[in-house]
Amino acid sequence: MFAAAMPELHPAPMPPPFSPDLVREEAAVLEPVVRAVVAAVLREGRKHPDVDDCTNETLRRALEGATRIREGEPVRPWIIGIARHVALDSLRAKKRRRVREAEPAPDSSGDVTSMVDRVADPAPAANEQLAVEQRNRRVRAAIEQLAPVMRDALTKFHIEGKPYVLIAKEMNVPLGTVATWVTRGRKIVASELASGGEDGGTT
Amino acid sequence: MTPNPDMLPDDLVWSEGGHLSDIAIAALGDGQDAIVPEKARDHALTCDSCAAQMGHAAMLSSELGAVMRAPIPGPALLPEGERAPVPWLAIIAALLVAAVGSLSSFIENPIALTESPNAFVRESSLAFHAGSALFHGIANGLGPLLSFGCAAILFGAGAVVARSMPRTWAE
Numbered sequence: 001m002f003a004a005a006m007p008e009l010h011p012a013p014m015p016p017p018f019s020p021d022l023v024r025e026e027a028a029v030l031e032p033v034v035r036a037v038v039a040a041v042l043r044e045g046r047k048h049p050d051v052d053d054c055t056n057e058t059l060r061r062a063l064e065g066a067t068r069i070r071e072g073e074p075v076r077p078w079i080i081g082i083a084r085h086v087a088l089d090s091l092r093a094k095k096r097r098r099v100r101e102a103e104p105a106p107d108s109s110g111d112v113t114s115m116v117d118r119v120a121d122p123a124p125a126a127n128e129q130l131a132v133e134q135r136n137r138r139v140r141a142a143i144e145q146l147a148p149v150m151r152d153a154l155t156k157f158h159i160e161g162k163p164y165v166l167i168a169k170e171m172n173v174p175l176g177t178v179a180t181w182v183t184r185g186r187k188i189v190a191s192e193l194a195s196g197g198e199d200g201g202t203t
Numbered sequence: 204m205t206p207n208p209d210m211l212p213d214d215l216v217w218s219e220g221g222h223l224s225d226i227a228i229a230a231l232g233d234g235q236d237a238i239v240p241e242k243a244r245d246h247a248l249t250c251d252s253c254a255a256q257m258g259h260a261a262m263l264s265s266e267l268g269a270v271m272r273a274p275i276p277g278p279a280l281l282p283e284g285e286r287a288p289v290p291w292l293a294i295i296a297a298l299l300v301a302a303v304g305s306l307s308s309f310i311e312n313p314i315a316l317t318e319s320p321n322a323f324v325r326e327s328s329l330a331f332h333a334g335s336a337l338f339h340g341i342a343n344g345l346g347p348l349l350s351f352g353c354a355a356i357l358f359g360a361g362a363v364v365a366r367s368m369p370r371t372w373a374e
Binding site: 030045074189 | 208209210211212215225226229230231232233234235237238247248251254255256257258259260261262263264265267268269270271272273275
């Protein structure tokens, strides 16, 4: 079903021109958003020391990895993705630390198995990959169910990389209408996901 | 004062309690800072609640964008209960290859072609004897039966796989 329907969603991919300098510029501009993302994931205030640490770590990784970004990949979502991962890693590390502190000290026999069990496997498990794919399918299905104007606005923004102002001109509607369509369209997709029994949020 | 058409109007920017509206938060999360009034942008930098919402909005936006940009996974398998048609073309091609392969023996010995009806009767009789020998062989051990069974299973499995292959596999 999607194979037939989805090509409409990306008729003309328009990746922005790639350059490591662009990443550096974007990283500087994005600092407030990165901080907001980290604060949202950590559920802390924007001035919390952990938020500071994660924000700095995100920007450091973005700058160091500027040459690794795939050509044509939009920079902003890439950096936001790093921020999210850094914040989630920080949460997990905190959780592991709490568990370790709560556990009794390991005996001196050097139980290799239990030590191995404690090492985190960075690769996503097969069930996680399947869950992601299933979720992506549901997102696509939810997008397909949107009103055509909302879908068009989201397509123009996410696929064609156009700003709201240009979308408004192309669709011949006021700017506020485009902003409303984009916001409502995303909310509908998010609530569809949430109602499906899975985490519809982004944290 | 004429409202700026390239800027979100105030009634869409602010919500109750002096916080930013969902629309302004989504616009900031999307990096559309230029269409959000400066006062609202400053508010997003100082209000923890609005900043957290902006963080969520940015993540939702980037996740949705990633899904929309991602290539669509390969074609789905056939719906349950539907099976691919018998691969007649492949069967005919295989028979043709076999016929071409046996041509050389007929060219070397053309009499065999004319004698083939008699030979068929003879071979059938031989096959019958072989079958009965196989049956009796059960008493002497399962070795020959096992070989025969494996061959039959392989043949059957090949047929089942060929029939259950998705029709759209190569599309």
